[in-house]
Amino acid sequence: MVRFLSPVALSHLEAFSYWLRSAVEGWDIALPKDEVVEVGKEYPRFQLYQRGVPVGLVDSPIAALERIGDSKLLEEYLRIVTEDPDDQVA
DSSP states (O other), X not given: OEEEXXXXXXXXXXXXXXXXXXXXXXXXXXXXXXXXXXXXXXXXXEEEEETTEEEEEESSHHHHHHHHTOHHHHHHHHHHHHOOGGGOOO
16 A cells, blocks of 8 residues: 655655765765655655665665664764754754
8 A cells, every 4th residue: 555755755855865965975865756655654765875876775864874874974863853943042
């Protein structure tokens, strides 16, 4: 069974792609061409690339970062996505 990819999830993948390219040299993702996703999943599978070479299909930004294997990069991503923008000290 499948469902359509939400615009929010697609926007998140676009933002993740931009962040990944700027955060670490040589890594990128291909945004999914199909806009359907399996029920129970937030994202469709998408391709992870290192220096333009396909590394493999992953199911989420977290899975992509785990595949890259940089724990500091993963920690930074988790901090960004869980950070409360209203909890900033001016």
